[in-house]
Amino acid sequence: MKRTRVEVLEALGLWPRWRLRAPAASAEPVSASAEPSLASTRGEPAADAVDARAAEIARMDWTQLEQSVAGCSACPLIERRNQTVFGVGDRNAEWLFVGEGPGAEEDARGEPFVGQAGKLLDNMLAAIGLKRGQNVYIANIVKCRPPGNRTPQLSEAQQCEPYLRRQIELMRPRLLVALGKTAAVNLLGRDAAIASLRGKVHEYRGIPLIVTYHPAYLLRSLPEKAKAWEDLCFAVATFQGLPSRVSAPT
Ligand code: URA
Numbered sequence: 001m002k003r004t005r006v007e008v009l010e011a012l013g014l015w016p017r018w019r020l021r022a023p024a025a026s027a028e029p030v031s032a033s034a035e036p037s038l039a040s041t042r043g044e045p046a047a048d049a050v051d052a053r054a055a056e057i058a059r060m061d062w063t064q065l066e067q068s069v070a071g072c073s074a075c076p077l078i079e080r081r082n083q084t085v086f087g088v089g090d091r092n093a094e095w096l097f098v099g100e101g102p103g104a105e106e107d108a109r110g111e112p113f114v115g116q117a118g119k120l121l122d123n124m125l126a127a128i129g130l131k132r133g134q135n136v137y138i139a140n141i142v143k144c145r146p147p148g149n150r151t152p153q154l155s156e157a158q159q160c161e162p163y164l165r166r167q168i169e170l171m172r173p174r175l176l177v178a179l180g181k182t183a184a185v186n187l188l189g190r191d192a193a194i195a196s197l198r199g200k201v202h203e204y205r206g207i208p209l210i211v212t213y214h215p216a217y218l219l220r221s222l223p224e225k226a227k228a229w230e231d232l233c234f235a236v237a238t239f240q241g242l243p244s245r246v247s248a249p250t
Contacts, residue, residue: 011145057162076142083110089137096173099140100182107145112138141186141216180214210235
C-alpha cells in the first residue's frame with residue numbers, strides 16, 4: 001500500500017510531531033493581511049487551516065510574500081530570530097541556490113550566505129561564471145535562524161515550505177542547486193545520503209535539481225571541495241542542455 005510522505009517520515013524517525021503554538025508574548029504583532037492565521041479553537045492548527053494558509057501564500061506576489069515572511073509566526077523559530085531572511089538576488093534568475101537556514105550573520109543582516117560559508121559560495125559561483133544577484137537567486141529552506149545553527153526540524157521546514165515554493169513559482173528558475181543535505185532532502189521530500197544524490201539530475205515540481213555539498217561543510221572538509229567542483233561542472237553542463245524558457249515569468 002502506498003504510504004503518505006508523513007508516514008514515510010514517521011517510519012524514518014524524522015517526524016518530530018511538533019505542535020504549533022501561539023507566538024511568544026514579546027513577538028511583533030502580525031498583520032492580518034500579510035500573515036495568514038493558523039489559530040484554531042483548540043490551540044492547534046486544523047488541517048484545513050494549514051491548507052488555507054498554504055493556498056493563501058500560493059496566491060501572493062513578491063511584495064505580499066516578503067511582507068508575510070517578515071511577519072511570520074508559524075513556528076518556534078520566531079522566538080529567537082532577530083529578523084527573517086527572505087532570500088536575495090535576481091527575481092527572474094535562471095539559477096536558484098538553496099541552503100539550509102540563516103546563521104548568526106545572516107540573522108543579523110537579513111541576507112542569506114553573508115558569513116564565511118557565503119564567501120565560499122560567492123567563490124563557487126564565480127568559478128562557474130556566476131555572481132550573486134546576476135541571474136542568480138539565493139534562498140534557504142527556513143527563513144529564520146535555528147538557535148545555535150542547528151538543523152531545522154522537519155516541522156519548521158514544513159511551515160516555511162509554502163514560502164519557498166511560491167518564490168520558486170514566481171521566479172521559475174531553470175535550474176535548482178541544493179546546497180547540502182537539508183536542502184536536498186526537503187526539496188526532494190525523501191531522506192537520502194548526499195553521496196547518493198550527487199551527480200544526478202533530480203526534479204522539484206518540474207524543475208531540474210542538482211545536489212552538492214553545503215559550503216559550511218566544505219569549509220570543514222577541504223578534500224570534498226574537489227567533489228563540489230565536479231558538481232558545479234555537472235550543474236553547468238546540465239544547464240547548458242536545458243531548453244530555454246518559453247515565456248516571461250509572471
Ligand atoms: N548557511 C545556510 O544554509 N544559509 C545561509 O544563509 C547561511 C549559512
